Amino acid sequence: MKFTSLTFISSLFLAATTVQAKTWLLPIPQSVEWTGHAAPLSHRFTIRGGDNNKHVRKAAKRYTDLIFKERWVKVQVDYEKETLESSKDALTSLDIIVDDNKALLDYGIDESYSLEIPQQGGKATLSAPTWVGALRGLETFSQLVEADHGNKKKLIAHTVSITDAPSYPHRGVSFDTSRNYFPVEDILRTLDAMSYNKMNVLHWHATDAQSWPLESKSHPELSINGAYSAHEVYGPKQVKQVLDHAESLGIRVVLEIDMPAHTGIIAETYPDYIIGYHEFWAKYAPEPPAGQIDLLNEDAWEMVKDLVKEGTETFPDSFYHTGGDEINAACYELDENIVNYTKEHNMTTHELWFDWTNKLVDYVTNDLKKRPIVWEDPIRDGGSLPENVVVQVWTAPPQNYTSKGHDVIVSNSDYFYLDCGNGGWVGNDPRYISPTQQATPDDIFNYGGTGGSWCAPYHTWQRMYTFDPTYGIPEDSPGKIIGGEVCMWNEQGGPTVLDSKLWPRSGAAAELWWSGGYDKEGERRTVRQLQPRILDWNYRLVSRGIAAQPLQPLWCLRHPERCDLEDPAEAKD
Numbered sequence: 001m002k003f004t005s006l007t008f009i010s011s012l013f014l015a016a017t018t019v020q021a022k023t024w025l026l027p028i029p030q031s032v033e034w035t036g037h038a039a040p041l042s043h044r045f046t047i048r049g050g051d052n053n054k055h056v057r058k059a060a061k062r063y064t065d066l067i068f069k070e071r072w073v074k075v076q077v078d079y080e081k082e083t084l085e086s087s088k089d090a091l092t093s094l095d096i097i098v099d100d101n102k103a104l105l106d107y108g109i110d111e112s113y114s115l116e117i118p119q120q121g122g123k124a125t126l127s128a129p130t131w132v133g134a135l136r137g138l139e140t141f142s143q144l145v146e147a148d149h150g151n152k153k154k155l156i157a158h159t160v161s162i163t164d165a166p167s168y169p170h171r172g173v174s175f176d177t178s179r180n181y182f183p184v185e186d187i188l189r190t191l192d193a194m195s196y197n198k199m200n201v202l203h204w205h206a207t208d209a210q211s212w213p214l215e216s217k218s219h220p221e222l223s224i225n226g227a228y229s230a231h232e233v234y235g236p237k238q239v240k241q242v243l244d245h246a247e248s249l250g251i252r253v254v255l256e257i258d259m260p261a262h263t264g265i266i267a268e269t270y271p272d273y274i275i276g277y278h279e280f281w282a283k284y285a286p287e288p289p290a291g292q293i294d295l296l297n298e299d300a301w302e303m304v305k306d307l308v309k310e311g312t313e314t315f316p317d318s319f320y321h322t323g324g325d326e327i328n329a330a331c332y333e334l335d336e337n338i339v340n341y342t343k344e345h346n347m348t349t350h351e352l353w354f355d356w357t358n359k360l361v362d363y364v365t366n367d368l369k370k371r372p373i374v375w376e377d378p379i380r381d382g383g384s385l386p387e388n389v390v391v392q393v394w395t396a397p398p399q400n401y402t403s404k405g406h407d408v409i410v411s412n413s414d415y416f417y418l419d420c421g422n423g424g425w426v427g428n429d430p431r432y433i434s435p436t437q438q439a440t441p442d443d444i445f446n447y448g449g450t451g452g453s454w455c456a457p458y459h460t461w462q463r464m465y466t467f468d469p470t471y472g473i474p475e476d477s478p479g480k481i482i483g484g485e486v487c488m489w490n491e492q493g494g495p496t497v498l499d500s501k502l503w504p505r506s507g508a509a510a511e512l513w514w515s516g517g518y519d520k521e522g523e524r525r526t527v528r529q530l531q532p533r534i535l536d537w538n539y540r541l542v543s544r545g546i547a548a549q550p551l552q553p554l555w556c557l558r559h560p561e562r563c564d565l566e567d568p569a570e571a572k573d
């Protein structure tokens with residue numbers, strides 16, 4: 001069978017000198033007009049004109065190398081057979097025209113571009129208002145080039161007219177480097193993969209309760225005592241590597257030093273600053289180990305200010321993530337001082353926490369001149385924060401905060417958490433014992449249950465893609481959705497499984513936030529539209545060195561729609 005179909009395909013192309021009509025673009029541009037031709041790439045093909053910006057210059061070289069090395073041959077077979085003409089002339093160049101080569105890479109930078117590959121071949125043009133738009137367009141260009149099916153030594157580019165711009169300015173990966181450590185190479189490779197997917201924010205969740213890998217100039221003792229080892233540290237050199245590589249790809253890096261919860265490890269250095277670290281975790285924290293910053297300790301506050309000041313100085317982005325999730329009241333009630341204080345002031349520990357959070361965001365906004373991001377918790381749990389604070393949601397519907405005037409980053413755990421559905425990780429858990437070793441009302445843990453994952457099930461690319469960012473948000477909403485993040489929590493993550501947990505499914509989120517949930521005709525985008533593109537994308541990411549996870553048996557890519565839930569011949573659409 002295989003032999004026959006291969007013969008069939010190659011003889012088709014040799015005879016008709018035609019190729020399949022479309023490449024699989026991801027994310028799909030806002031407007032794509034295929035012009036029905038394919039231009040062979042001249043062997044002298046060059047990408048020119050990016051010289052006034054070092055990142056575009058380097059990207060031109062990088063993408064030229066990639067195109068000639070990749071020689072992409074689609075894995076996903078077309079749904080509809082289309083053939084197209086060969087362009088009159090070979091494609092000799094891609095000429096880049098950038099208006100603003102000095103634009104500051106920051107929130108809201110113009111990432112739009114237009115790309116013309118003329119039907120007759122010759123010179124293609126990539127125009128962009130900023131250098132970042134040029135980077136996005138280069139990625140799209142690379143996806144338009146593939147090996148000529150009849151002669152794999154030759155490359156062809158599909159002729160097309162594309163205008164494109166992101167629907168949402170913030171499209172990120174939140175990356176936890178505390179639960180387990182990742183060598184800097186893994187972060188750099190993730191940045192590469194993000195750029196292939198046109199994602200533009202690395203939210204670096206650098207520290208947490210378990211380890212403190214981020215070296216601080218003002219407080220080096222925290223990583224000396226809190227990193228897993230002297231080698232598992234991000235020193236100034238590694239941080240600069242991440243920042244430089246991210247910038248070269250048009251990716252912002254937003255630092256988060258999560259506090260006042262998720263800080264237990266600080267107690268290894270400053271036992272007086274942290275409440276609850278030595279208690280067994282279950283009553284005092286969502287996961288081990290417990291520990292929250294003492295909200296009344298002035299020395300702890302001075303350290304917090306030092307760390308946040310340094311973080312905002314080292315990371316140039318205008319956003320800074322102050323953390324703020326999962327405060328545990330019982331943990332604070334372990335401390336007599338806090339109990340007395342809250343009694344004297346007739347307030348709850350939560351109110352004390354809200355005040356502290358307001359003090360922190362005020363410091364970030366007014367002293368450090370950065371825009372704070374805060375996990376939703378202080379507002380969800382009854383506090384309020386100034387409107388300029390960006391809220392990152394993980395539990396509540398986004399409209400709970402946009403309605404209060406906050407801009408929102410969507411990362412709801414039921415759609416965008418990548419750790420979900422991986423089973424449990426706390427030790428010695430008897431719930432795995434099934435009394436009768438079969439489904440019974442006594443065992444709803446192992447049968448149809450969560451199997452120990454706090455946020456089961458696993459979130460597939462389909463799940464992510466079906467999130468509608470406009471749902472429940474009126475046109476005149478005082479706050480808006482600025483985009484979203486997939487969250488790579490790493491209790492059970494590490495370098496060996498990083499790529500496969502992230503990719504290709506995060507490509508669905510990348511497309512959602514770049515292309516938007518609706519097309520330019522106002523039609524809801526569907527998983528059916530993304531399906532062939534993300535299935536092919538998986539293999540293309542692998543060819544680019546990303547150890548992505550297969551989404552279907554290869555047979556399905558070779559037999560379009562034959563693996564669908566419903567027979568497409570019978571489906572009503």
Ligand SMILES: *[C@@H]1O[C@H](CO)[C@@H](O)[C@H](O)[C@H]1NC(C)=O
Binds near residue numbers: 336337340
């Ligand atoms: C808390 O208040 C009680 C009762 O007034 C007092 O005995 C105790 O010393 C106080 N504890 C602290 C740490 O101030």
Ligand SMILES: *[C@@H]1O[C@H](CO)[C@@H](O)[C@H](O)[C@H]1NC(C)=O
Binds near residue numbers: 346
């Ligand atoms: C303490 O606060 C509660 C709730 O705000 C309020 O109802 C009560 O009157 C206050 N008590 C005192 C003694 O101020």
Ligand SMILES: *[C@@H]1O[C@H](CO)[C@@H](O)[C@H](O)[C@H]1NC(C)=O
Binds near residue numbers: 380395396397400
């Ligand atoms: C979101 O807001 C609704 C309406 O105010 C409220 O009932 C719901 O509890 C909120 N959700 C969360 C998770 O806070």
